[in-house]
Amino acid sequence: MVRGADGKAYGPATLEQVSGWVREGRLQAQAPIKRSDMDQWASVASFEEFQPLFVEANPQPVSAAPATTQAPAPQAEAIAYAQMRAGGSWFYWVAGLSLINSISSFSRMGVRFIIGLGFTQVIDYELGGTTALLLDLLIAGLFVLFGVFATKGHRWAFVVGMVLFALDGLILLLRSNWLGVAFHVFVLYCLFRGFTACQRLARTR
DSSP: OEEOTTSOEEOOOOHHHHHHHHHHTSSOTTOEEOOTTOSSOEEGGGSTTTHHHHHHHOSSOTTSOOOOSSOOHHHHHHHHHHHHHHHHTHHHHHHHHHHHHHHHHHHTOOOOOTTSOHHHHHHHHHTOHHHHHHHHHHHHHHHHHHHHHHHTTOHHHHHHHHHHHHHHHHHHHHTTOHHHHHHHHHHHHHHHHHHHHHHHHHHHO
8 A cells, every 4th residue: 555645545556566656656665565475664675675775776775875075065165265265374473483582692591492493593694683673574575475464365475475486495405404494394294384375265266
């Protein structure tokens, strides 16, 4: 027996008839039916003899959520945005730590961070004094600007900033500052991840 959408029972129908209705889409998975040896109504999909028909029509089980290897669009966009901001924020770290190095050199404190810029180290060594500190402030301010525009989604800020930071790494390489070079490579990797996330966001807009 088959219960229609109007609540009335129709039948009896043979197994072949019910199977045909399922194939034609006239009978949905949750439609109630009652076999001749049963007293209770149950959904069509609960009977083993009809389950293969629904698998053919839809490879996913009736109760299973659609499988996916990609995050939904809003979630993927949020992840890309977070990666972009995380990558762009490294410009702030580079500027801040380089400035601390410059102040340390100016005040002869002897404290130095390895993530600092090679540009400012050369200036501190060659010039020293107030002139070097002012130039260091200008360079640090430039990297802060890169950070501001990069975290807002401007790809040019990533590109120009990465090129200048890579050239800065060459200075440390020439001075055989291997630890500083290693951190430059790591920061460049983080910046590149932010840049690729920025590109993904640009394609979705």
